[in-house]
Amino acid sequence: MKNIILFALLFVGSLEISAQESSDPATKAILEAMKSKVEAYENMVVDFSLTIAFPEEDPEIQKGQLKLSGDQYHLNLGPQTIISDGETLWFYLKSRNEVQINDYVEDEDGDIMSPKDLFKIYEKDDYIYALVFEGIEKGKTVQKIEFKPTDPDSEYSKMRMTLDKGKKELMRVKAFGKDGSRYTLNLDSFKANADLSDNTFQFNAADYPDVQIEDLRN
Numbered sequence: 001m002k003n004i005i006l007f008a009l010l011f012v013g014s015l016e017i018s019a020q021e022s023s024d025p026a027t028k029a030i031l032e033a034m035k036s037k038v039e040a041y042e043n044m045v046v047d048f049s050l051t052i053a054f055p056e057e058d059p060e061i062q063k064g065q066l067k068l069s070g071d072q073y074h075l076n077l078g079p080q081t082i083i084s085d086g087e088t089l090w091f092y093l094k095s096r097n098e099v100q101i102n103d104y105v106e107d108e109d110g111d112i113m114s115p116k117d118l119f120k121i122y123e124k125d126d127y128i129y130a131l132v133f134e135g136i137e138k139g140k141t142v143q144k145i146e147f148k149p150t151d152p153d154s155e156y157s158k159m160r161m162t163l164d165k166g167k168k169e170l171m172r173v174k175a176f177g178k179d180g181s182r183y184t185l186n187l188d189s190f191k192a193n194a195d196l197s198d199n200t201f202q203f204n205a206a207d208y209p210d211v212q213i214e215d216l217r218n
Contacts, residue, residue, distance in 0.1 A: 023128045023129050023130065024129070024130040024131060026131060027129055027130050027131045027145055030131065030143060030145065030163070031129075031145070033168050034163060034168045034169070034170065037168050037169070041192040041193055042069065042192075042193045043067065043068060043069035043192070043193060043194055043196055044066075044067070044068045044069075044190065044191070044192055044194070045065065045066070045067050045068075045190075045191045045194045045196075046065065046066045046067075046068070046187055046189070046190050046191075047063070047064075047065050047187075047188045047189040047190075048063075048064055048065070048066065048185055048186060048187050048188055049061055049062070049063055049064075049185070049186045049188055050062045050063075050064060050077065050183065050184070050185050051182075051183070051184040051185075051186075052181070052182075052183055053181065053182040053183075053184075054179075054180065054181050055180040055181075062077055062078050063077075063078075064076055064077035064078070067194070067196060067200055067201075069196065069200075069201065070086065071084070071086035071104075072084060072085050072086050072200075072201035073201065074200050074201055079093065079094040079095050080092065080093060080094065081094070083201060083202065083203050084104050084201065085104075085201045085202055086104060086201075087103070087104055088101060088102070088103065088104060088217070089101070089102045089103070089104045090203035092203065092208070092211075096212065097208065097210060097211050097212060098211065098212040098213075098214060099203060099205070099208070099211055099212070099213055099214070100214045100216055101203075101213065101214065101215045101216060101217055102216050102217060103217045103218060126149060126150060126151060126154075127147040127148060127149055127150065127159075128147070128148055128150060129145055129146065129147045129148075130145065130146060131143060131144070131145055132144050132145065132146045132160075134165065137162075140164055140165075140166070140171075141164075141165040141166060142162055142163060142164060142165060142171065143162070143163045143165050144160055144161070144162050144163075145160070145161045145163070146158055146159070146160050146161075147159045147160075147161070154178075155177060155178060155179075156175055156176060156177060156178070157176045157177070157178050158176050159173065159174065159175045159176065160173070160174045160176075161173050162174075169187075169190065170187060171186070171187055172184065172185065172186050172187065173185045
């Protein structure tokens with residue numbers, strides 16, 4: 001799957017949810033309620049766990065943190081840091097002490113490339129979705145929504161989103177790869193309207209002594 005690190009950037013942006021003929025209108029209403037709640041936040045800070053599992057291999061668990069404000073985000077995940085102010089994208093590799101700088105562009109192939117892109121699957125005809133479960137899980141009433149790609153050549157067989165029904169909040173997203181891989185992202189903690197500094201969504205080379213800079217902007 002293309003750059004699974006960016007799969008972690010899944011939370012929210014502004015969108016128009018369009019129910020396809022084969023999607024469930026009631027599920028659309030659930031998604032719209034979650035969207036409305038999140039859009040009211042000025043920003044979010046989320047600590048999360050990303051579990052990556054391949055057949056016949058031990059799962060790998062990575063811990064990370066995402067700070068998000070509109071189109072701007074700052075993601076720390078293991079040896080990588082990804083920062084965007086909505087116009088420029090900085091991709092920092094700790095092992096090489098190198099940062100790659102790119103213009104921020106929307107991905108034309110439908111891959112999940114920014115925090116709001118996961119929600120764009122509702123805007124397009126790429127997926128159909130439906131509520132597949134509602135019940136108690138670890139003392140909470142949860143709702144599970146599955147998304148299936150309409151493209152038979154998609155790398156995903158499906159994605160499953162788990163929500164806290166009472167809070168109208170995202171709890172977990174799981175992607176099922178056709179190669180048997182599984183990517184599960186759990187939200188461990190969530191804080192809305194945090195006090196973020198002005199330079200949160202900028203890469204400051206002074207904070208990374210002797211950093212190698214590769215500017216790939218046009």
